[in-house]
Amino acid sequence: MNIKTRGIVIKRMNYGEADRILTVLTSDHGKIKAIAKGSRKILSKLGGSLEPFCLVDFIFHEGRSFYIVTSASVIKHFEKIHTDIDKTSKAFYIGELLDKFLEEKQSHPEVFELFSSYLEGLENADDPILIPVFSAKILENLGFKPVTQNCLHCESKLLPEQNFWDDVEGGVICQPCHNKFGHGREIENDVIKILRLVFSPEFVVGSKININDKYKNQTAIVLENYIEGVLERELKSKKFMKDMAK
Ligand SMILES: [Zn+2]
Structure with a gap:
């Protein structure tokens, strides 16, 4: 054929x-x-x-x-x-x-x-943000979309205070949850805004993002770490599945 x-x-x-x-x-x-x-x-x-x-x-x-x-x-x-x-x-x-x-x-x-x-x-x-944005959109298409609207744990609305980012689970954590569970690292609220924009359905890869380079670079780092985290977890679980099938 x-x-x-x-x-x-x-x-x-x-x-x-x-x-x-x-x-x-x-x-x-x-x-x-x-x-x-x-x-x-x-x-x-x-x-x-x-x-x-x-x-x-x-x-x-x-x-x-x-x-x-x-x-x-x-x-x-x-x-x-x-x-x-x-x-x-x-x-x-x-x-x-x-x-x-x-x-x-x-x-x-x-x-x-x-x-x-x-x-x-x-x-x-x-644009320095092209690779991370593109990789993130691939992840999204394959079913890995980080949580950026509300807190990953308690699902409450994020306040304009210091919030945190969790690479492993992929999402933003509010301050009370961070205090309670202790994980996640500091993320700027402007970076959260960019992440929301990038993962919104209207966003087109390749469209210009008019933001300060400082925030672009921070977003790139957040996304790169997230991608590495997902990749590592997926490759491990694939290996696990293969090992189980032996
Ligand atoms: Zn929370």
């Missing part, structure tokens, strides 16, 4: 004499692994279209153990992402995050859309 889909290569490795194995995030079939036969040969028709982080129209043949790339044409190349080392490494960071979080063949069209707009944003601007 052949499938036709738009996709973005997020990982690529050499295989055998002249082949490559690609990890592709597709718009309709989620993350898949595909083999590109002969793509490392100089005269390969496929070669140039299989660079990571391009928007590509693919045709795959569904093989027994792999999808096989039968045709690939580049729709958008993202010049700067491929020439600016800093941008390249940012694209790889997100690619790795997607690879870790997504199960194969589970369709997440909204994550694909997010990733396309992330690449667009990375190509055209370089």
Whole structure:
């Protein structure tokens, strides 16, 4: 069976004499692994279209153990992402995050859309908040959304006083709860406001956020730690599930 889909290569490795194995995030079939036969040969028709982080129209043949790339044409190349080392490494960071979080063949069209707009944003601007915001939106799509409206524990409305942030459970804790349970670390109320904005349904990744860089950086740190926390927990629970299945 052949499938036709738009996709973005997020990982690529050499295989055998002249082949490559690609990890592709597709718009309709989620993350898949595909083999590109002969793509490392100089005269390969496929070669140039299989660079990571391009928007590509693919045709795959569904093989027994792999999808096989039968045709690939580049729709958008993202010049700067491929020439600016800093941008390249940012694209790889997100690619790795997607690879870790997504199960194969589970369709997440909204994550694909997010990733396309992330690449667009990375190509055209370089806002320090782009990566954390994007990663946070992926988490949200996969069911990990931090609690920012009310207190994580007692669910009461947060007051304009010193509030706290809990990486492990992902959310804001009010002062009385912090005093009672002792965990969480200080977070500025302006950062809470940014988090609410980022996680509101109206928020579009790539839209300009007009805030002080100081708060942007603090938000970035909060989100990065949260992502690491979730990732660690998820990888552990995946490992646990695998161990249990043995
Ligand atoms: Zn509370």
